Amino acid sequence: NLKLSSPKWDLLKFQVREALEEYDYFEASFDQLLELQRPFLKALKQLIDLPFQIKQLANPFVPMLGLYQDCMRAYPLMMHIFKSxxxxxxxxxxxxxxxxxxxxxxxxxxxxMDELVDSTNNHLRAMKYGRINTSELTHGVPAHCDHTTMTLLCQLNEVQKVNFVLLQVWLNGQLTVVYHRMMMKGNETSYSIRVFASPREGYLVKVPKELVDDKNPMLFKPFDLEEVLKFYYLQTVQVATKSTIKAYCNV
Structure with missing residues (x-):
């Protein structure tokens, strides 16, 4: 029920900005999305938990092969996932x-707005984090920075978490980029869905002219994310730097 330009909208957008400037992420409680993600995550859990021997039968590089012989058995599960x-x-x-x-x-x-939306590719990833059987906090995911404009993280029975990296560059350093990690403890398996938004290949990410003047010089040169990722996957770079984006496009 949030309306553009309403007092509630104006208040919330500055709360979002304040959270990003200080923490680089925020939690969004969206009841409709939470209701839909529960059945979706439960169906994905069944798919992810298929025995490894079954998964090995899949060959995505050969059309009509892989699990085709078991398609009728898998059909109800796949239809449930697609409907969700x-x-x-x-x-x-x-x-x-x-x-x-x-x-x-x-x-x-x-x-x-229209330019950024039109130049964005989205992809969805289902993830499983295994049991660690300890009461001590330990790494579920090593410390890293996402190479995305926006990442929406949805976990079963939890609110949505949203964080950003490329917007920090696009906004000429006016947002904080946090080197983050996932910590886990206990003996429960965790499942999550991540929705990523990234610039499409060939789109040049560049700081808007409105954010550059004598007092605020351009901090980042224009870049194509695909070239940044090639740079990142050099093993020496992964070891040498925490912020691939900054290492690649700092002026």
Whole structure:
């Protein structure tokens, strides 16, 4: 029920900006998305938990092979996933666009909304983190920075977490980028869905002219994310730097 330009909208967009400037992420409680992600995650859990021997039968490089011989047995599960996927994805992408508009408006850069949306690729990833059988906090995911404009993290029975990296570059360093990690403890397996938004190949990410002047020089040169990723996957670079984006495109 949030309406553009309403007092509630204006208050929330500056709260979003404040959270990003200080922490690089925030938690978003979106009841409709939470209701849809529960059945979706449960169906994905069944798929992820298929025995390894079954997964080995899949050959994505040869059409009509892989698990085709077991398609009727897998059909109910796959249909359940597909039926859950469409409404979940539509709501997740809608939330992503709402957040992006809030951020752009808070910097008076809303005129770039259509350009950023049109130049974005989205992909969804289901993830499983195994039991660690310890009461001590330990790494579930090593410390890292996502190479995305926006990442929406959805975990079973939890609110959505949203963080950003490339927007820090696009906004000429006005947002904080946190080198983050996932910590776990206990003996429960964790499942999550991540919805990533990234610039499409060939799109040049560059700082808007409105953010550059004599007092605020350009901090990052324009870059194509695909070239940044090639740079990142050099093993020496992964060891040598925490912020691949900064290492690649600092002026």
């Amino acid at each position: 996927l469409a409404p979940f994805t539509l709501l997740a992408l809608g939330l992503e666009k709402t957040i992006l508009r809030m951020i752009l408006e808070s910097f008076s850069l809303e005129k770039y």
